[in-house]
Amino acid sequence: MSKKVLMKGNEAFSEAAIRGGCRYYFGYPITPQNEVPEYMSRELPKRGGYFIQAESEISAVNMAYGAGAAGGRVFITSSSPGIALMQEGFSFLCSAEVPTVILNVARGGPGIGTIQPSQADYFQATRGGGNGDYMIPVFAPSSIQEGVDLVYEAMELSDKWQNPIYILTDGILGQMMEPVVLPDQVPFVDSKDIRKHKPWAITGYGDDDSKKNVVKSLRLAAEELEKHIQSLFAKYEKAEKELVRVETIDIEDADVVIVAFGTMARIAKEAIELLAEQNIKAGLLRPISLRPFPYEAFNKISNRTKVIISAELSMGQMMQDVKLGVNNRFPIKLLNRTGGMIPTPLEIAERTKKIFEEIGG
Amino acid sequence: MTSNCIFVPEESFLDELKRKTIITGHYGSGKTEFAVSLALKFARNENHTDSDNVSLARQWNHPPVSLIDLDIVNPYFRSREQRKLLEENGISVYGSVYKKEIAAELPALGADIKAPLECSNTKVIIDAGGNDTGALILNQFTKYFTDDETTILAVINANRPETSDINGAAEHITAIENITGLTVSYIINNTHMLRETTTEDILSGLELCKTVCKKLDKTLLCSCYPEEIITPDDLRKLQEHEKNLMPLGLYMRPTWLK
Numbered sequence: 123m124s125k126k127v128l129m130k131g132n133e134a135f136s137e138a139a140i141r142g143g144c145r146y147y148f149g150y151p152i153t154p155q156n157e158v159p160e161y162m163s164r165e166l167p168k169r170g171g172y173f174i175q176a177e178s179e180i181s182a183v184n185m186a187y188g189a190g191a192a193g194g195r196v197f198i199t200s201s202s203p204g205i206a207l208m209q210e211g212f213s214f215l216c217s218a219e220v221p222t223v224i225l226n227v228a229r230g231g232p233g234i235g236t237i238q239p240s241q242a243d244y245f246q247a248t249r250g251g252g253n254g255d256y257m258i259p260v261f262a263p264s265s266i267q268e269g270v271d272l273v274y275e276a277m278e279l280s281d282k283w284q285n286p287i288y289i290l291t292d293g294i295l296g297q298m299m300e301p302v303v304l305p306d307q308v309p310f311v312d313s314k315d316i317r318k319h320k321p322w323a324i325t326g327y328g329d330d331d332s333k334k335n336v337v338k339s340l341r342l343a344a345e346e347l348e349k350h351i352q353s354l355f356a357k358y359e360k361a362e363k364e365l366v367r368v369e370t371i372d373i374e375d376a377d378v379v380i381v382a383f384g385t386m387a388r389i390a391k392e393a394i395e396l397l398a399e400q401n402i403k404a405g406l407l408r409p410i411s412l413r414p415f416p417y418e419a420f421n422k423i424s425n426r427t428k429v430i431i432s433a434e435l436s437m438g439q440m441m442q443d444v445k446l447g448v449n450n451r452f453p454i455k456l457l458n459r460t461g462g463m464i465p466t467p468l469e470i471a472e473r474t475k476k477i478f479e480e481i482g483g
Numbered sequence: 484m485t486s487n488c489i490f491v492p493e494e495s496f497l498d499e500l501k502r503k504t505i506i507t508g509h510y511g512s513g514k515t516e517f518a519v520s521l522a523l524k525f526a527r528n529e530n531h532t533d534s535d536n537v538s539l540a541r542q543w544n545h546p547p548v549s550l551i552d553l554d555i556v557n558p559y560f561r562s563r564e565q566r567k568l569l570e571e572n573g574i575s576v577y578g579s580v581y582k583k584e585i586a587a588e589l590p591a592l593g594a595d596i597k598a599p600l601e602c603s604n605t606k607v608i609i610d611a612g613g614n615d616t617g618a619l620i621l622n623q624f625t626k627y628f629t630d631d632e633t634t635i636l637a638v639i640n641a642n643r644p645e646t647s648d649i650n651g652a653a654e655h656i657t658a659i660e661n662i663t664g665l666t667v668s669y670i671i672n673n674t675h676m677l678r679e680t681t682t683e684d685i686l687s688g689l690e691l692c693k694t695v696c697k698k699l700d701k702t703l704l705c706s707c708y709p710e711e712i713i714t715p716d717d718l719r720k721l722q723e724h725e726k727n728l729m730p731l732g733l734y735m736r737p738t739w740l741k
Contacts, residue, residue: 128677129643129644297559297560298560301642388739389739392738467739
């Protein structure tokens with residue numbers, strides 16, 4: 123572990139990827155994630171890796187597909203509309219079981235939208251816009267340190283599950299500075315040793331004909347494709363059990379439980395302190411994994427709770443998962459800003475108080 | 484002074500700053516917080532002064548202190564986001580021509596930026612973008628940066644990985660000088676860890692900055708400390724090592740980013 127340093131989110135996530143063993147990065151500029159390709163272009167070649175600025179996000183994801191299929195540890199990043207372009211490739215990566223770590227430093231949409239932060243890519247990340255039956259685990263950090271730890275771990279998880287892992291952040295987390303402790307460097311796997319780690323990878327015949335591997339997403343025979351999808355979903359089922367992550371604060375004894383992730387959870391934490399001053403006991407349920415969503419954590423909310431608030435920087439995309447978690451036990455209200463707007467802790471506290479009073483709390 | 488008296492640092496070192504102060508440094512060094520705090524300090528001083536300059540500036544309907552935000556590198560956390568606070572304190576703010584559109588990715592500078600540079604009765608603080616790439620924008624205003632009225636500062640935060648050692652910090656300053664053709668007059672030690680800043684951070688940064696000054700033949704102007712974090716006891720400890728201390732507000736940091 124390094125000593126604590128002060129880093130910008132985008133730089134820290136990039137460094138975490140390198141330290142997690144990322145040797146290949148492909149990207150295309152878009153605000154507010156530009157410091158990532160900038161950092162990778164400067165640092166990755168120095169450390170024995172490869173940086174390529176692709177001609178578009180579509181190219182970047184397909185370069186990732188190629189390098190990942192050849193057994194490399196790959197990192198690709200973009201921001202909302204750029205991620206939208208990559209989604210065709212995400213479906214291919216899942217079908218072909220190619221590990222890749224994806225980072226979205228999200229901005230306001232729809233369309234070209236704004237460069238200000240947003241959580242309106244919730245559906246895009248958790249449901250996905252690629253075709254077919256596939257699933258990508260999604261993690262949402264709410265601090266730079268947590269983002270660093272998740273990107274670093276995602277490199278390993280992606281290899282383990284032979285599947286992309288998606289880290290969903292936003293412009294605030296990408297652009298702000300925070301003290302951070304960086305993890306130790308995972309050594310790069312030498313090209314000649316890739317087969318030992320990834321026996322499925324395309325590494326050429328060498329002197330052994332038995333090494334012939336094919337990595338593909340094309341399966342024309344319906345029987346073959348169905349069997350493949352069933353095997354993917356058996357894998358997803360196992361992964362979902364292992365990858366659920368959640369932070370809860372005082373949800374066992376709260377008047378109101380705020381459900382929020384990422385930046386919004388950060389603001390909600392201060393709002394909870396303000397609500398305590400008003401004698402309203404608010405708890406926080408912070409999903410860290412958005413897929414798998416921590417549905418079971420909602421069972422810990424006690425019956426004395428009057429209302430669940432889904433606090434989001436979107437028009438209520440996460441609320442659909444909150445409804446599944448709440449399972450009709452409590453009323454659910456949306457507390458949101460969107461389009462790049464960020465509420466203050468005071469705004470969240472006041473709106474929560476109003477909702478609580480209206481519900482008869 | 485009794486032992487209970489809170490030590491208030493003397494800021495006479497700010498008298499070294501000429502009419503135009505250019506603030507450069509690595510991004511994340513704290514240039515913007517320094518620029519905003521310096522502008523507010525100047526404004527407070529000027530508002531209590533009846534100097535000819537101030538009255539002349541007011542006569543021409545121009546505030547005696549101006550802040551020019553030339554940060555075209557960062558999309559967030561730019562000093563022009565504090566326009567309201569600054570203007571309420573009598574500071575005119577110049578930045579993108581799209582004044583109300585801080586969210587725009589349009590680093591277009593208006594011709595009005597030249598007003599405070601040409602008006603000899605206003606104090607100007609110029610917040611350049613980070614690194615040498617951010618400082619590049621200064622080149623189009625070179626004719627205004629004459630030695631007789633310009634002070635160029637380089638802000639160093641030793642907790643930023645790229646400027647945490649002598650070579651890294653020195654290379655950053657040299658790169659900024661090379662790309663702008665300007666000579667850094669003073670180094671500012673702004674070693675911090677946001678709300679986790681300790682006196683040890685500031686003092687270790689002080690040692691680094693002193694060494695960088697020796698290496699590059701520069702002068703250290705002052706060390707900064709976050710006003711809301713450092714206690715009176717901490718301040719006394721700092722004073723034992725550094726008499727030029729500049730308090731900074733955390734204007735750019737929302738409270739929920741603890």
